[in-house]
Amino acid sequence: MESTIQLERSLSTRDLTIYGIIFMIPVAPVAFYGSFLTPANGMVALAYLIGMVAMLFTGFSYAAMAHHYPYSGSVYTYVQQGTNAGLGFIGGWGIALDYILIPTITYLISASFGNELLPAVPTWAWILGIAVFNTLINLAGVNFVSKFSWVLFGLQLIVLLLFIGSTLRLVFLGQVRPNTVALYNPQHFNISGVLQATGIVIVSYLGFDAISTLAEEAHDPRHSVGKAIIGAIVGIGSLFVITTILAGWVSPQYKLLNTNTAFSTIIYNVGGHNLVRLTDIVVVLSFGLAGGQEGQTAISRILYAMGRDGILPKPLAYLHPKYRTPWVAIILVGIVSLALSLTLSQDTVSNLVSFGALFGFLLLNLSVIWKFYIQNNNKKFKNTLKYLISPLIGFSVSLWIFLSLDIDSKIVGAIWLIIGIAILLYKTKVFTKATPHLHFN
Structure with a gap:
């Protein structure tokens, strides 16, 4: 009965692009700007720009895989098809850690801002309400999530346009003077500091890969998924760079x-208390609902793919007969995210969230090189550029950031991978049986 139900194809390239942009949260600098200032010596826009270019190379690898394997599962499916099923499971298991923690970190940030807006509402109540609401939205279907994403994208765009417009108004009045301190400040330029900040900033780009988890719910996924991934990286990167350049105009003395409260202070300086309050409301909605919803959507599709293959329990692949959504996986993620949000601190989760994504990026880039360059006899310049040089850059950037993670992240990440390896050994009876997976046409 369950096998006769399939995911509903309803998403366009534009829907997928907006999904990716919303996942990365356009108003993210409001929450994170202050933490980037010191290591970057104020050149936050430069760190965002370098991060965008760096992530594009891994984005190209995703696009290449999506074109050849237009199926749900993201890294799990791509590494599986590019190398073998066992390595694919470990890659998917690794990136699952990132996706499990994304709803948690967004709930904690949203609850923090929400508690400032309405101190009478306890933090746990914010988290509980957001988790239940997001689970219900996800159960209703990805098309509903997509429509909700458009609304939340519109709200974020309004805040950013108000900030940009208010800043330009002060420029015309002569109260703010354009400068380059956010991109290049010769008095404080330190490339090692900028690169250190880039390593932190890159977290803001994690999530573009979630687009690939919706491949089986997209029209023409061979073309739309890759286009959406590149479009989302460039789109969100441009918003980040423009926003932080203007922040540098408003407050060039970053020290x-x-x-x-760095960005809140900047917003207050250009728009007053009303703009700060509107921004806080949108941050609550953007992190808690937009980021949380889409994080839950992404991890539920990865669990769906693993359940369908049989490497994880089959019920994870059960689709709701009416809404055609992986309802068991969605509810499980909702419960886990709620439990983690109520027990872990924001700092703890922030230090863990990058491990899984970067581990997945490493395996994905290597899979592209192996599948399309080493195993392919065509070594023309175009293929060398596309399937060797580009993924090699993506791999190198991901490895550099991966190695710079703190020791706690590496320890927890290693434990998570050991659990995944144990599952793989159990399912294959220590590799005496083939790793369970589907054979795609």
Whole structure:
């Protein structure tokens, strides 16, 4: 009965692009700007720009895989098809850690801002309400999630346009003077500091890969998924760079800012209390609902793919007969995210969230090189550029950031991978049986 139900194809390239942009949260600098200021010596826009270019190379690898394997599962499916089923499971298991923690970190940030807006509402109540609401939205179907994403994208765009417009108004009035300090400040330029900040900033780009988890719910996924991934990286990167350049215009003396309230102070300087309050409301909605919803959507599709293959329990692949959504996986993710949000701190989750994604990126880039360059006899310049040089750059950038993660992240990540290896050994009876997976046409 369950096998006769399939995911509903309803998403266009534009829907997928907006999904990816929303996942990466256009108003993210409001929450994170202060933490980037010191290591970047104020050149936050430069760090965002370098991060965008760096992530594009891994984005190209995703696009190449999506063109050849237009199926749900993201890294799990791509590494499986590019190398073998066992390595594919480990890659998918690794990136699952990132996706499991994304709803958690977004709930915690949203609850923090929500508690500032309405101190009478306890943090746990914010988290519970957001988790239940997001689970219900996800159960209703990805088309509903997509429509909700458009609304939340519109709200974020309004806040950013108000900030941009208010800043330009002060420029015309002569109260703000354009400068280049956010991109290049010769008095404080330090490339090692900028690169250190880039390693932190790159977290803002994690999530573009979630687009690939919706391949079986997209029209023409061979073309739309890759286009959406590249479009989302460029789109969100451009928003980040423009926003932080203007922030540098408003407050060029970055050392005078409180790192905990840096961007809120900048917004207050250009738009007053009303714009700050509107921004706080949109941040609550953007992190808690937009980021949380789409994180839950992504991890539920990865669990769906693993359940369908049989490497994880089959019920994870059960689709709701009416809404055609992986309802068991969605509810499980909702419960786990709620439990983690109520027990872990924001700092703890922030330090763990990058491990899984970067581990997956490493395996994905290597899979592209192996599948399309080493195993392919065509070594023309175009293929060398597309299937060797580009993924090699993507691999190198991911490895550099991966190695710079703190020791706690590496320890927890290693434990998570050991659990995955144990599952793989159990399912294959220590590799005496083939790793369960589907054979795609």
